[in-house]
Amino acid sequence: xxxxxxxxxxxxxxxxxxxxxxxxxxxxxxxxxxxxxxxxxxxxxxxxxxxxxxxxxxxxxxxxxxxxxxxxxxxxxxxxxxxxxxxxxxxxxxxxxxxxxxxxxxxxxxxxxxxxxxxxxxxxxxxxxxxxxxxxxxxxxxxxxxxxxxxxxxxxxxxxxxxxxxxxxxxxxxxxxxxxxxxxxxxxxxxxxxxxxxxxxxxxxxxxxxxxxxxxxxxxxxxxxxxxxxxxxxxxxxxxxxxxxxxxxxxxxxxxxxxxxxxxxxxxxxxxxxxxxxxxxxxxxxxxxxxxxxxxxxxxxxxxxxxxxxxxxxxxxxxxxxxxxxxxxxxx
Numbered sequence: 001x002x003x004x005x006x007x008x009x010x011x012x013x014x015x016x017x018x019x020x021x022x023x024x025x026x027x028x029x030x031x032x033x034x035x036x037x038x039x040x041x042x043x044x045x046x047x048x049x050x051x052x053x054x055x056x057x058x059x060x061x062x063x064x065x066x067x068x069x070x071x072x073x074x075x076x077x078x079x080x081x082x083x084x085x086x087x088x089x090x091x092x093x094x095x096x097x098x099x100x101x102x103x104x105x106x107x108x109x110x111x112x113x114x115x116x117x118x119x120x121x122x123x124x125x126x127x128x129x130x131x132x133x134x135x136x137x138x139x140x141x142x143x144x145x146x147x148x149x150x151x152x153x154x155x156x157x158x159x160x161x162x163x164x165x166x167x168x169x170x171x172x173x174x175x176x177x178x179x180x181x182x183x184x185x186x187x188x189x190x191x192x193x194x195x196x197x198x199x200x201x202x203x204x205x206x207x208x209x210x211x212x213x214x215x216x217x218x219x220x221x222x223x224x225x226x227x228x229x230x231x232x233x234x235x236x237x238x239x240x241x242x243x244x245x246x247x248x249x250x251x252x253x254x255x256x257x258x259x260x261x262x263x264x265x266x267x268x269x270x271x272x273x274x275x276x277x278x279x280x281x282x283x284x285x286x287x288x289x290x291x292x293x294x295x296x297x298x299x300x301x302x303x304x305x306x307x308x309x310x311x312x313x314x315x316x317x318x319x320x321x322x323x324x325x326x327x328x329x330x331x332x
Contacts, residue, residue, distance in 0.1 A: 060085075087238070091104070102174045105175050106311070107230045148229070151208070151224065181306060191212075199221040226289075
């Protein structure tokens with residue numbers, strides 16, 4: 001894998017050298033989801049805005065659906081400069097050595113989008129991005145993809161229904177603990193491998209926002225979906241720090257403005273895209289959609305409460321305290 005990255009890196013170096021004298025600056029923007037998801041659409045919107053606001057001095061090449069790199073490869077590729085921009089899920093940064101980002105994986109940590117945006121768009125979000133700089137990464141924006149549903153080939157109405165199921169997760173200590181607390185067997189694997197794993201029975205179920213479930217056609221191999229909204233899935237748009245710092249100041253300012261507008265777009269469409277995807281799953285007739293009632297929701301919350309307590313020291317008590325203050329402020 002490293003040799004493939006080094007080949008891309010050599011190409012990137014030659015591209016930058018040629019671009020400085022002959023043509024536009026090229027930004028390779030790689031991500032792992034489909035082009036018609038909220039993240040995929042926001043990446044294209046950024047491309048359009050960036051190229052327009054720079055008057056063609058920048059060209060953004062978007063590579064969706066793991067065309068270049070899978071989950072575990074893309075961060076290394078960014079650090080090496082083989083790609084310049086990514087939008088990995090926030091869960092990717094825990095295994096990368098920045099455990100504070102595992103905050104976003106905690107079940108039922110955000111009672112509303114208002115609290116979520118207070119965190120991502122305020123001092124907490126900025127401080128988390130500062131922790132990336134020592135890894136050679138600059139954080140630009142947080143993109144929303146909403147809250148997750150659970151899927152499996154049997155109904156998941158109560159915590160006991162998870163007993164013994166092999167559930168695919170992203171590589172995250174929090175998500176691992178979440179599934180074990182429910183009695184399931186967590187299986188970490190790359191996003192690009194999930195559909196085949198579900199189809200072939202390697203795993204029994206998974207968790208995703210509806211837009212990912214639908215665009216990756218996972219619903220075709222899952223008989224039941226539960227609208228649990230138990231966890232959040234968001235993305236950090238990040239760039240190679242050396243590349244970013246080396247851009248001409250006016251180019252960087254134009255790209256920052258393009259990113260701000262693309263972020264507003266991403267966060268606006270997330271909910272409507274997920275609502276539309278869930279309706280499409282219902283209409284397919286392939287999957288039965290369950291919505292938790294108040295009693296069932298209370299049981300889920302109670303069952304998952306220990307996850308936050310058990311991982312408090314790993315994520316950081318001060319960080320969790322800051323989030324709880326934002327929750328309190330939102331209720332005033």
